[in-house]
Amino acid sequence: EKTKENFFSKVTKAVAGRSKVDDEVLDDLEDALIMSDVGVDTTLEIIKRIEKRAEKDKYVTTNDLNNLLKSEIEDMLVDAFDQTYKTFSLPADKKPYVILVVGVNGVGKTTTIGKLAYNYKRMGNNVLLGAADTFRAAAVDQLTIWSERVDVPIVKQDMGSDPASVAYDTVLSAVSRKSDVVIIDTAGRLHNKVHLMDELNKIKRVIQKVIPDAPHDVLLVLDGSTGQNALEQAKQFSSVTDVSSLAITKLDGTAKGGVVLAIAHQMMIPVKFIGVGERMEDLLIFDKHEFVDSLFKQTS
Amino acid sequence: MFNNLSDKLESAFKNLKGEARITDLNIATTVKEIRRALLDADVNYKIAKEFTDKVKDKALGEKVINSINPGQLMVKIVKDELAELMGGTEATFSLAGNPTVILIAGLQGSGKTTFSGKLALYLKSKKNKSPLLVAADVYRPAAIDQLHVLGSQIGVDVYSDRESKDPVAIAEAAIKEARAKNKNVVIIDTAGRLAVDEVMMTEVKNIKETVNPQEILFVVDSMTGQDAVNTAKAFNDRLDFTGVVLTKLDGDTRGGAALTIKYTVDKPIKFASSGEKMDTLDVFYPERMAQRILGMGDITSLVEKA
Ligand SMILES: Nc1nc2c(ncn2[C@@H]2O[C@H](COP(=O)(O)OP(=O)(O)OP(=O)(O)O)[C@@H](O)[C@H]2O)c(=O)[nH]1
Ligand SMILES: Nc1nc2c(ncn2[C@@H]2O[C@H](COP(=O)(O)OP(=O)(O)OP(=O)(O)O)[C@@H](O)[C@H]2O)c(=O)[nH]1
Ligand SMILES: [Mg+2]
Numbered sequence: 317e318k319t320k321e322n323f324f325s326k327v328t329k330a331v332a333g334r335s336k337v338d339d340e341v342l343d344d345l346e347d348a349l350i351m352s353d354v355g356v357d358t359t360l361e362i363i364k365r366i367e368k369r370a371e372k373d374k375y376v377t378t379n380d381l382n383n384l385l386k387s388e389i390e391d392m393l394v395d396a397f398d399q400t401y402k403t404f405s406l407p408a409d410k411k412p413y414v415i416l417v418v419g420v421n422g423v424g425k426t427t428t429i430g431k432l433a434y435n436y437k438r439m440g441n442n443v444l445l446g447a448a449d450t451f452r453a454a455a456v457d458q459l460t461i462w463s464e465r466v467d468v469p470i471v472k473q474d475m476g477s478d479p480a481s482v483a484y485d486t487v488l489s490a491v492s493r494k495s496d497v498v499i500i501d502t503a504g505r506l507h508n509k510v511h512l513m514d515e516l517n518k519i520k521r522v523i524q525k526v527i528p529d530a531p532h533d534v535l536l537v538l539d540g541s542t543g544q545n546a547l548e549q550a551k552q553f554s555s556v557t558d559v560s561s562l563a564i565t566k567l568d569g570t571a572k573g574g575v576v577l578a579i580a581h582q583m584m585i586p587v588k589f590i591g592v593g594e595r596m597e598d599l600l601i602f603d604k605h606e607f608v609d610s611l612f613k614q615t616s
Numbered sequence: 617m618f619n620n621l622s623d624k625l626e627s628a629f630k631n632l633k634g635e636a637r638i639t640d641l642n643i644a645t646t647v648k649e650i651r652r653a654l655l656d657a658d659v660n661y662k663i664a665k666e667f668t669d670k671v672k673d674k675a676l677g678e679k680v681i682n683s684i685n686p687g688q689l690m691v692k693i694v695k696d697e698l699a700e701l702m703g704g705t706e707a708t709f710s711l712a713g714n715p716t717v718i719l720i721a722g723l724q725g726s727g728k729t730t731f732s733g734k735l736a737l738y739l740k741s742k743k744n745k746s747p748l749l750v751a752a753d754v755y756r757p758a759a760i761d762q763l764h765v766l767g768s769q770i771g772v773d774v775y776s777d778r779e780s781k782d783p784v785a786i787a788e789a790a791i792k793e794a795r796a797k798n799k800n801v802v803i804i805d806t807a808g809r810l811a812v813d814e815v816m817m818t819e820v821k822n823i824k825e826t827v828n829p830q831e832i833l834f835v836v837d838s839m840t841g842q843d844a845v846n847t848a849k850a851f852n853d854r855l856d857f858t859g860v861v862l863t864k865l866d867g868d869t870r871g872g873a874a875l876t877i878k879y880t881v882d883k884p885i886k887f888a889s890s891g892e893k894m895d896t897l898d899v900f901y902p903e904r905m906a907q908r909i910l911g912m913g914d915i916t917s918l919v920e921k922a
C-alpha cells in the first residue's frame with residue numbers, strides 16, 4: 317500500500333496539525349491538490365465545500381478537519397453498480413462477460429489485460445483474450461506473450477487485419493467455448509482522431525451482433541502520470557463507447573493520479589483498478605475508502 | 617477554454633482604463649488568469665507561480681499608453697517570456713563519433729521505441745546516415761519484436777540478442793557490430809523505467825557509462841502532469857541527458873510538461889513526435905509550444921493588432 321500512502325500525503329500535511337480552516341490552510345490545500353493533478357476546477361470545488369462545511373460546523377478541530385476533508389473528497393468518487401469485479405467473480409446472468417479495453421497510446425491497456433486475465437483465471441474463470449490491436453508494431457505478439465504467461469487462450473488474426481473482425485471472432489469463439497469472461501485489447505488511439513474513434517464504435521457494434529447487451533464493461537485505461545488531458549480522454553472515449561469504468565496505471569511511481577477525482581466527479585465513472593507495476597500480480601482493486609483514508613494518514 | 621485567455625485578459629484590463637500605470641493591484645486578476653491557464657496546461661504549480669511573478673515584475677510600472685491596450689501588452693510580455701524560456705539557446709544535435717551513439721531513455725510507454733524508429737528514418741533519409749537500431753529492452757513482452765517490425769518498415773537493421781538479459785552487454789556488442797558493418801549511428805532503445813526504480817535507473821546509468829553516447833535523449837509524453845518535474849529531475853540527475861523529446865503532440869494536450877521540464881533541467885527540447893507513423897517527427901518550435909501551452913491559437917494576431 318506504499319503507493320496509496322504517498323498518494324495524497326501532501327494533502328495530509330497541508331491540514332494536519334491545524335485547528336481551523338483559515339486562508340493559509342486553504343492555500344496549502346489548494347497547492348497540494350493541484351500538485352496531485354486534481355486540476356483547478358475540482359480543487360476549487362473541494363475548497364468551496366470545505367469552506368461551506370467549516371462555516372456550518374463552526375468549531376473545527378484538526379480531527380474534524382481531516383474527517384471533513386475526507387468525507388467531502390470521498391463523496392466525489394462514485395461506486396460501481398456491479399461490485400463483482402472486486403473479487404474477480406462475474407455476474408451470473410452475463411455469460412460470456414465482455415470487457416472492452418480502450419485508451420490513448422501507451423497507457424498500459426495490454427498490460428492491464430494481462431493482469432486482469434491472471435486475476436480472473438486465478439478465481440476459477442475461463443478467460444479468453446482478443447487481440448484487436450492489429451496496428452501497433454508487435455501488439456499481437458505482446459498480448460500473445462501475456463496469454464502464454466497467464467495460460468489463457470487468445471483469438472488473433474494477422475497484423476493489419478480489421479480489428480472489428482477480430483473482436484467479432486473473439487466473441488463468437490467465447491460463446492462456443494463457453495468462456496466466462498472475454499477481454500478485448502484495442503490499439504491505443506488519441507481521442508481527437510475521429511476515424512480511430514469511429515473504429516471503436518464499429519468494434520462495439522460488431523460485438524453486439526453476437527451478444528446484444530455486450531460489451532458489459534468498457535474499461536478506459538488512464539496513465540496515472542497524465543495531467544488534465546485525462547479529463548478530455550474520458551469525455552471523448554465516453555462519447556463513442558459509453559465508458560463504464562476506469563483503470564489507473566503506473567501508480568507505483570511518484571505520480572498521484574489526482575485527475576481521476578475530477579473524472580469520477582464530473583462524469584460519474586467509477587474507478588475499478590489501479591496498476592502498480594509491470595508484473596501480472598501488480599493490479600489492485602481501487603477502494604475509495606482506502607484511497608481517501610490514505611489521504612489522511614497522519615504523517616508524523 | 618482554449619482560445620479565451622486573451623479574451624479574459626482583455627476584459628480583466630477593461631477596468632484599467634484611465635489608470636496611468638500597471639500596478640500590483642490592477643494587475644491581480646490578470647496574473648491569476650495567466651496562472652490558471654498555465655495550471656490547466658499542466659505546468660508545475662510552483663513554476664507557474666514563479667513564472668507569473670516574473671511576468672508581473674516585467675509589467676509593473678509599464679505605462680498604460682492610450683494607443684496600446686494593456687491587455688495586449690500583457691499578452692505580449694507573457695508570450696515573449698514563455699517563448700524565450702522554451703527556446704533559449706539553439707538546439708544542436710551531435711553526430712560526432714564513429715559510430716555516433718544515441719541513448720534513448722524515459723518512463724514506460726512514453727514513446728521511446730517509436731521515436732527510435734523515427735530518428736533512425738530521419739538520420740537515414742535526411743542526414744544520409746547508416747543507422748543501427750539496438751533492442752536493449754529485455755523486459756517488456758515483445759519489445760524486441762516491436763523494434764524489428766519498425767526496423768523492417770523503414771529499412772534499418774536492428775541488433776538484438778534474445779538470449780541475453782543484460783542490456784549493458786547488448787549495447788556494447790551492438791557497437792562492435794556497427795563498426796563491423798560500417799554503420800555510423802547507433803540508436804539504443806531502452807526499457808521504460810520509473811525514476812524511483814533504483815535498480816533500473818542504475819542499469820541505464822551503466823549503459824551510459826559503458827557506451828559513452830554523444831546524445832542521450834529523454835523521451836516524455838506531452839500529456840504528463842505535475843509529476844514531470846520529479847521525473848525530469850531524476851533522469852537528469854542520473855544521466856545528465858543532452859536533450860528532450862516530446863511525444864504524442866498530435867493529441868490535444870496543452871503540453872505544459874514541456875515548460876516544466878525546460879524550467880527544471882534547462883535542457884533543450886530537440887524533437888517533437890506527433891504520430892504513430894515513422895515519418896511524423898518534427899523539429900521543435902519554441903514559439904508554437906508557448907502558444908499551445910497558453911491555449912492561445914490567436915495570440916499572434918492579437919499582438920499584431922496592438
Ligand atoms: N510501472 C508500471 N508500468 C506499467 C504499468 N502498466 C503498464 N506499464 C508499462 O507501460 C508500458 C506500456 O504498456 P502497454 O500495456 O503496452 O500499454 P498500451 O496501452 O497497451 O499501449 P499501446 O497498445 O501501444 O497503446 C509497458 O512498458 C508496460 O510494462 C504499471 O502499472 N506500472
Ligand atoms: N499518437 C501518437 N502515438 C505515439 C507517438 N509516439 C508513440 N506513440 C504510441 O505510443 C505507444 C507507446 O509507444 P512506444 O514507442 O511503444 O513507447 P515506449 O516508450 O517504447 O514504451 P515502453 O518500451 O513500454 O516503455 C504506442 O502505441 C505508439 O504507437 C506519437 O507521437 N503520437
Ligand atoms: Mg497495447
Ligand SMILES: [Mg+2]
Nearest residue numbers: 728729753759
Ligand atoms: Mg519500448
